[in-house]
Structure formats: C-alpha cells, structure tokens
Amino acid sequence: MRGFILYLLVGMFSVLMQTSVFPLFLSPGFRPNLLLGLIIYLGLSENMLRAVLLTLLLGGLQDSFSGTSLGLYVFVYQVILLLVRLLSEHLNVESVPLLMVLIAGGTLLQNLLIAICLAIFANAGQVVQILLPALPQQLLANLLASAVMLSIVLRLQPMFGNRAGLAGLIYQSKRHGA
Numbered sequence: 001m002r003g004f005i006l007y008l009l010v011g012m013f014s015v016l017m018q019t020s021v022f023p024l025f026l027s028p029g030f031r032p033n034l035l036l037g038l039i040i041y042l043g044l045s046e047n048m049l050r051a052v053l054l055t056l057l058l059g060g061l062q063d064s065f066s067g068t069s070l071g072l073y074v075f076v077y078q079v080i081l082l083l084v085r086l087l088s089e090h091l092n093v094e095s096v097p098l099l100m101v102l103i104a105g106g107t108l109l110q111n112l113l114i115a116i117c118l119a120i121f122a123n124a125g126q127v128v129q130i131l132l133p134a135l136p137q138q139l140l141a142n143l144l145a146s147a148v149m150l151s152i153v154l155r156l157q158p159m160f161g162n163r164a165g166l167a168g169l170i171y172q173s174k175r176h177g178a
Helices: 002-025 034-045 048-066 072-088 096-121 127-160
Strands: none
Touching: 002 034, 002 048, 034 048, 034 072, 034 096, 034 127, 048 072, 072 096, 096 127
C-alpha cells in the first residue's frame, strides 16, 4: 500500500510540474511528459493490478488538468502500459538503454494515439500538423528528463537498498540470468 501511495504522490507531483512549473520556464515543444516515464516504469516493475489502477488514476488526473477530451490520456496511458507489459515479458527490464528506448517509443506512440483519437473522436481538425513538428523536441525533452530522473534514482538507491526487479536499475533478480 505504501508503494501505491508513493507512486500516486510522484504522479501528482509530475502533473503539477507539467501543468504549473514547466509552462513558466520551458517552451511548449520542450516540456517533458514526466507521467509517460512513470507509466512505462510502472509497466516494467509493478504487478499488473497496481499498474493498471495507478495508470487509470494518473491518466484521469492528466485529463482533468489538460482540459482536452475526458478519457484521452486514460486510454493512451493504458495502451502504452499494456504494450510495455507485453514487451517486458520478453526483454531484460533491468537494462538502462532499454528503458530509454521504451521512453522514445512511448513518446512516439503517445503522440500517434493522441493524434488518432483527437482526429476521430474530437473533430479537432488538423491535429497531425500541430503534433508532428513538435515531435522531435518532445522526444528529446522526454529522453533528457528520463535520464535525469534515472540518475537521481541511481544516486538515491544506495540509501534505500536494492529492490529486485526495478526497471533500469542494475540488480540481478531471480527472474533474469541462469
């Protein structure tokens, strides 16, 4: 239960940063999506029920703050979570480069799903023309933010001890290796 609340607090802090702090200092193209990294991390390291519940709550929180179509981010984050979960069955989830590749793929998939959903359901007009030019900056911002967050976690990890199965963190769990 403590882990659930901790993830929820980190997600709420991420939404607060994305909606209140980043717009003051960063241009729209260079605002990282911290929730995307958290959702991918949940898909790699948490059990399915906890990850789905947290994704529903955090997606709803993002929807309520973003002012777009209600349920858009809930759907997009659930799809990303399920795809990451499917991939995690076949890949070494303790690999830092894999985590960065998943962040990049998640950014591309998120923009694609948002464009498709808004074009089909919200009658938003030329959504692709708005999202496509900002994609390289969004990709770079997400990768940089994820690298910074991962380095912070790696520096804090010795204070809290190693935990088996933490995505992107070096620890040989019982599931990996022979």
